[in-house]
Amino acid sequence: MSRELFSRNQDLKQLRDEGYFVQQQGGSLVMREVPYVDAHRQVRTGTLISSLTLAGDQTRTPDTHVVHWDGDFPCNADGTQIQGISHVAGAFDLGNGLKAAFGFSSKPDGGYSNYHHKMTSYANIIAGPAAVLKPGATPRTFRAPEEEEDSVFNYVETASDRVGIGVLTERLVNERVAVIGVGGTGGYILDFVAKTPVREIRLFDSDEFLTHNAFRAPGAPSMEELREAPKKVDYLKGIYSRMHRNIVAHDVTLGADNIHLLDGVTFAFLSLDAGEAKRLIVEKLEAIGAAFIDVGMGLELDEGSLGGILRVTASTPEKRDHARQRISFVGGGAEDIYASNIQVADLNAMNAVLAVIKWKKIRGFYRDLEHEHHCTYTTDGNMLINGDLK
Numbered sequence: 001m002s003r004e005l006f007s008r009n010q011d012l013k014q015l016r017d018e019g020y021f022v023q024q025q026g027g028s029l030v031m032r033e034v035p036y037v038d039a040h041r042q043v044r045t046g047t048l049i050s051s052l053t054l055a056g057d058q059t060r061t062p063d064t065h066v067v068h069w070d071g072d073f074p075c076n077a078d079g080t081q082i083q084g085i086s087h088v089a090g091a092f093d094l095g096n097g098l099k100a101a102f103g104f105s106s107k108p109d110g111g112y113s114n115y116h117h118k119m120t121s122y123a124n125i126i127a128g129p130a131a132v133l134k135p136g137a138t139p140r141t142f143r144a145p146e147e148e149e150d151s152v153f154n155y156v157e158t159a160s161d162r163v164g165i166g167v168l169t170e171r172l173v174n175e176r177v178a179v180i181g182v183g184g185t186g187g188y189i190l191d192f193v194a195k196t197p198v199r200e201i202r203l204f205d206s207d208e209f210l211t212h213n214a215f216r217a218p219g220a221p222s223m224e225e226l227r228e229a230p231k232k233v234d235y236l237k238g239i240y241s242r243m244h245r246n247i248v249a250h251d252v253t254l255g256a257d258n259i260h261l262l263d264g265v266t267f268a269f270l271s272l273d274a275g276e277a278k279r280l281i282v283e284k285l286e287a288i289g290a291a292f293i294d295v296g297m298g299l300e301l302d303e304g305s306l307g308g309i310l311r312v313t314a315s316t317p318e319k320r321d322h323a324r325q326r327i328s329f330v331g332g333g334a335e336d337i338y339a340s341n342i343q344v345a346d347l348n349a350m351n352a353v354l355a356v357i358k359w360k361k362i363r364g365f366y367r368d369l370e371h372e373h374h375c376t377y378t379t380d381g382n383m384l385i386n387g388d389l390k
Contacts (some may be wrong), residue, residue, distance in 0.1 A: 046071020095166020
């Protein structure tokens with residue numbers, strides 16, 4: 001991705017052609033080995049870091065004139081601090097292995113036209129005094145950077161780094177996530193998980209994607225797609241593989257003969273009907289030490305309107321005692337309105353949101369003060385109740 005990004009954008013290509021040691025790292029543009037003078041009048045090198053604004057693989061006008069700096073505060077040749085850059089000091093953890101000690105602000109009239117303009121402007125301000133003390137000191141090192149490790153995304157994930165949460169997103173990178181049942185709630189779970197850098201997403205469902213599914217799943221299939229009656233896992237993989245590279249579709253119902261397909265999973269979302277198959281899945285996930293979340297929905301039609309409860313039950317290796325009492329392993333009957341494919345896309349989406357938020361809490365992305373492992377949402381009154389606290 002990095003090589004293609006620099007070859008397809010003139011401003012980035014120009015930086016490399018002119019000898020600047022620049023890389024794309026996560027959602028940031030990084031310029032390394034920029035010489036500067038420290039307070040002791042010693043010439044050292046530091047790193048400039050800018051957020052990247054992209055339209056796919058094309059750079060846009062930089063969204064901010066601010067950069068971060070990894071190094072001591074740059075000084076003039078006499079050791080006094082450079083005054084041409086406003087600054088904020090701090091310990092900035094920018095994610096993707098990037099840290100910084102300062103944020104700098106220097107905005108020309110009209111702002112920066114492109115990333116070559118932005119990065120060279122800062123480099124000139126910082127490196128100028130270094131050349132006075134050490135003739136020949138320049139950020140134009142003509143040293144080719146090593147190519148970065150391939151991302152799980154097909155294009156650069158710029159959302160996290162531009163708002164400073166890259167270090168939190170990194171907490172998800174080692175996950176191998178299973179989504180078991182993708183017809184409704186599971187489809188929305190996939191939508192949210194596919195936007196994270198998890199190492200792998202495995203989909204499990206043996207059903208076809210039919211017209212009624214279109215009205216309670218994310219996205220909008222065409223008539224031609226519906227006529228083909230694709231498998232749900234194949235249809236959804238086709239959509240989300242445009243973004244996330246490591247989605248594996250399993251067109252199966254999990255059972256004793258194929259339960260090994262869950263080996264290696266670190267987290268699972270269960271969004272399938274109650275039954276003995278679910279019991280087998282839960283037992284397997286417990287045996288391999290995986291955490292999981294089971295979602296459920298109970299609706300009833302009464303006096304011309306729908307009401308009901310959404311449920312999210314989490315089970316982790318540290319707390320499992322409650323799960324068997326909360327998760328149903330017995331299938332519903334004719335009175336189970338949800339099982340009759342009533343169209344409730346909004347509740348499917350909300351159930352998925354609650355489940356994914358809990359997953360991110362478990363992994364430390366979101367603050368979690370109560371450590372609830374069971375949560376219900378009641379449509380009437382918008383009542384949200386936590387239970388099974390750790």
